[in-house]
Amino acid sequence: MESIGVLMTCPPIYPHLVEKLEKRFTLYKLHNAPDKTHFINSHKNSIRAVVGNAGFGADADLIDQLPKLEIVSSYSVGLDKVDLPKCKEKGIRVTNTPDVLTDDVADLAIGLMLAVLRRLCESDRYVRSGKWKKGDYKLTTKFTGKSVGIIGLGRIGMAIATRAEAFSCPISYYGRTEKPDVKYKFYPSVVELAANCHILVVACALTEETRHIVNREVINALGPKGILINIGRGPHVDEPELVSALLEGRLGGAGLDVFEDEPNVPEQLFGLENVVLLPHVGSGTVETRQAMADLVVGNLEAHFLNKPLLTPVV
Numbered sequence: 386m387e388s389i390g391v392l393m394t395c396p397p398i399y400p401h402l403v404e405k406l407e408k409r410f411t412l413y414k415l416h417n418a419p420d421k422t423h424f425i426n427s428h429k430n431s432i433r434a435v436v437g438n439a440g441f442g443a444d445a446d447l448i449d450q451l452p453k454l455e456i457v458s459s460y461s462v463g464l465d466k467v468d469l470p471k472c473k474e475k476g477i478r479v480t481n482t483p484d485v486l487t488d489d490v491a492d493l494a495i496g497l498m499l500a501v502l503r504r505l506c507e508s509d510r511y512v513r514s515g516k517w518k519k520g521d522y523k524l525t526t527k528f529t530g531k532s533v534g535i536i537g538l539g540r541i542g543m544a545i546a547t548r549a550e551a552f553s554c555p556i557s558y559y560g561r562t563e564k565p566d567v568k569y570k571f572y573p574s575v576v577e578l579a580a581n582c583h584i585l586v587v588a589c590a591l592t593e594e595t596r597h598i599v600n601r602e603v604i605n606a607l608g609p610k611g612i613l614i615n616i617g618r619g620p621h622v623d624e625p626e627l628v629s630a631l632l633e634g635r636l637g638g639a640g641l642d643v644f645e646d647e648p649n650v651p652e653q654l655f656g657l658e659n660v661v662l663l664p665h666v667g668s669g670t671v672e673t674r675q676a677m678a679d680l681v682v683g684n685l686e687a688h689f690l691n692k693p694l695l696t697p698v699v
């Protein structure tokens with residue numbers, strides 16, 4: 386298998402993944418190439434697989450430049466950076482890393498809820514800066530019992546719901562269709578969901594239909610006491626609208642792990658204590674990232690050994 390060329394489109398910043406790939410395949414690291422077009426051209430006849438992540442996948446342009454491409458194995462559950470229709474059309478297999486990251490992402494969503502409502506980051510800064518010795522401490526907002534509305538009750542949405550239930554939070558959700566075996570309240574529109582919950586969580590996949598699913602109307606429905614949690618993708622939220630709502634006090638707060646133009650985060654948010662900002666680390670634990678790398682490599686091995694894929698999408 387050593388002679389099989391694998392193109393890594395994401396930065397080679399995951400040591401476990403890079404090591405495993407380099408042990409088994411000939412790894413081409415696109416991110417390090419000074420002239421990417423020349424790099425692809427020089428290796429296009431050896432590249433039979435692409436490995437990307439949430440930020441760098443395989444678009445139509447790249448796929449068209451790789452005549453020997455057979456499989457795209459993504460180091461992510463979200464596949465919004467992979468042109469799935471193009472892969473289908475060309476008979477290119479696609480795999481992702483579902484399930485292994487569900488717990489971490491759901492844990493982080495709850496962590497963000499607590500961090501925003503109980504002002505954990507602000508309180509930490511208060512202690513570190515020595516302000517505790519001088520001033521009084523501001524009261525925060527209780528989390529237990531707050532109503533949680535979830536956009537997208539898939540694997541991750543469901544794991545968030547289960548955790549929030551342990552905090553006695555009433556759960557409701559929005560999705561394309563109502564789920565028959567689910568006890569949570571379904572709302573047929575995101576605006577209705579937002580108007581009826583205290584904490585709105587984005588947990589759906591990014592598609593053309595869900596881009597800017599959280600817009601001005603939804604933010605206004607959530608209101609000045611409402612909290613937005615985004616562990617999905619930045620483009621789910623109309624970011625300039627979110628920034629103005631927070632600056633104008635039309636929204637109570639936000640916990641954000643993802644942004645429209647990562648790693649660029651609107652600087653107007655930096656001074657707001659009701660906002661918690663994370664650098665897209667939902668799945669970022671040692672355990673989960675190793676499990677994701679094992680899946681990426683396991684899928685490639687299965688494909689090249691003509692065995693069934695572990696987590697096929699296309």
Ligand code: 8YV
Pocket residue numbers: 438439440460461462463464486665666667668669
């Ligand atoms: C990762 C993700 O942060 O799985 C996803 O869709 O967004 C994350 O698990 C990412 O792929 C690593 O960059």
